[in-house]
Amino acid sequence: MDKPKLAVSKNSAAALEKAEVRNEGLQGASERRDYPRSVRNWLILGLVLIFVQVVVGGITRLTGSGLSITKWEIVTGSLPPLNETDWLSEFDLYKATPQYEKMNEGMSLGDFKFIYFWEYFHRLWARMMGFAFIIPLAYFMFKGYIDRALGKRLGLVFFAAALTASFGWIMVASGLIERPLVNAYKLSMHLGIAFITFGILLWTTFWTANVKLPALPSPKVRKLVYWTAGVLVVQILLGGMMSGMKAALFYPTWPDLNGETIPAVLFNGANWTFENFVDYDKHPFMAALVQLLHRTTGYLVAGLIAVLAVVGFRENLLGRRWSTALWITLALMIVQVLLGIGTLVLSKGGIIPVSWGVLHQAGALLLLTAVLYDVWLVQSCRSTDLQD
Numbered sequence: 441m442d443k444p445k446l447a448v449s450k451n452s453a454a455a456l457e458k459a460e461v462r463n464e465g466l467q468g469a470s471e472r473r474d475y476p477r478s479v480r481n482w483l484i485l486g487l488v489l490i491f492v493q494v495v496v497g498g499i500t501r502l503t504g505s506g507l508s509i510t511k512w513e514i515v516t517g518s519l520p521p522l523n524e525t526d527w528l529s530e531f532d533l534y535k536a537t538p539q540y541e542k543m544n545e546g547m548s549l550g551d552f553k554f555i556y557f558w559e560y561f562h563r564l565w566a567r568m569m570g571f572a573f574i575i576p577l578a579y580f581m582f583k584g585y586i587d588r589a590l591g592k593r594l595g596l597v598f599f600a601a602a603l604t605a606s607f608g609w610i611m612v613a614s615g616l617i618e619r620p621l622v623n624a625y626k627l628s629m630h631l632g633i634a635f636i637t638f639g640i641l642l643w644t645t646f647w648t649a650n651v652k653l654p655a656l657p658s659p660k661v662r663k664l665v666y667w668t669a670g671v672l673v674v675q676i677l678l679g680g681m682m683s684g685m686k687a688a689l690f691y692p693t694w695p696d697l698n699g700e701t702i703p704a705v706l707f708n709g710a711n712w713t714f715e716n717f718v719d720y721d722k723h724p725f726m727a728a729l730v731q732l733l734h735r736t737t738g739y740l741v742a743g744l745i746a747v748l749a750v751v752g753f754r755e756n757l758l759g760r761r762w763s764t765a766l767w768i769t770l771a772l773m774i775v776q777v778l779l780g781i782g783t784l785v786l787s788k789g790g791i792i793p794v795s796w797g798v799l800h801q802a803g804a805l806l807l808l809t810a811v812l813y814d815v816w817l818v819q820s821c822r823s824t825d826l827q828d
């Protein structure tokens with residue numbers, strides 16, 4: 441790996457040393473203190489639990505299971521139907537929904553039990569996460585392991601998680617009237633807030649680790665990292681719209697969109713109406729728009745990461761930890777784009793392939809993890825001493 445030119449030519453060893461001292465000072469000045477390993481392991485466990493929850497959420501959506509439970513009973517809903525009579529009464533409730541009437545009429549009780557399972561499991565996992573959060577938290581507080589700074593951050597995680605669950609129900613409720621599917625915008629919000637919850641917990645986990653880097657990143661690298669993170673967040677929200685609108689089914693071809701580079705439907709000014717944005721499933725307009733935006737933003741994320749890798753490796757001031765992070769980000773980006781294309785071209789006959797869709801969703805979470813880690817590394821040494 442090339443030794444960074446700017447470090448050698450413009451910044452003497454003394455400047456580097458000074459920067460290191462400043463970096464140490466920055467770490468020391470923060471209110472953070474060392475937390476016991478058990479606290480950090482608990483935070484990592486929380487991340488794994490959220491990751492699983494997002495994957496189960498993806499399976500729930502792609503198997504068309506999300507509207508099978510028509511009530512939101514936080515305590516009594518912990519138990520599934522335990523006998524045939526209970527099952528039949530749950531099934532009767534589902535039979536009264538527009539989804540059953542318009543899409544699943546004649547469904548067998550066995551098939552209903554299958555879709556019920558995924559939605560039930562998704563909700564059960566959410567409850568379990570609540571306990572996995574609160575019980576150790578109470579213990580750690582009792583032991584005095586949680587100081588104010590960490591407590592504030594955990595409060596934010598808890599708030600975001602409660603918001604995700606509330607949006608989950610708002611989303612489900614939107615699919616129980618008129619439309620046989622949940623509202624795409626609400627689905628995107630539910631998914632987006634779930635990703636934000638994961639992001640806050642991830643950031644908190646990084647924060648509890650006292651990362652010390654050998655030097656400072658150039659402003660160019662920092663800008664690239666922040667832009668990548670920002671565009672990635674937009675891309676994830678657009679992804680939620682893609683899945684909510686089942687947009688893959690309208691244009692399941694690549695690299696073109698059913699033979700067009702930009703679908704003609706988007707050039708017709710008469711299609712840019714409020715109704716088309718609200719009633720997105722009555723016209724191909726929104727599917728075309730969202731798909732074009734998701735693809736384009738996907739390429740933009742890919743391009744930003746590629747440039748970040750080139751610049752980042754060239755100015756490899758941050759040492760091995762940084763280059764490993766860049767390699768992982770680059771690899772995850774390539775896999776994510778391939779998974780997106782695979783999901784798209786395999787979406788045929790009104791069905792989006794469950795495994796590809798779920799892997800693409802999980803890939804987004806892993807890519808977000810990698811990019812946030814890059815941001816964290818860059819943030820850990822904010823000083824602008826070493827500029828080109």
Ligand code: HEM
Pocket residue numbers: 498502631672675676677678679680682683684686687688694734735738739741742773776777779780781783784792797798800801804807
């Ligand atoms: C950096 C790149 C990308 C990221 C971070 C990303 C992220 C996402 C996310 C978060 C979703 C929602 C998943 C869900 O709700 O289950 C999604 C859906 C989707 N994405 Fe991407 N995506 C990327 C690139 C692409 C590309 C390049 C394509 C195709 C050319 C693509 C095609 C799709 C399709 C077809 C869906 C809908 C899948 C479904 O209905 O379940 N994505 N994407």
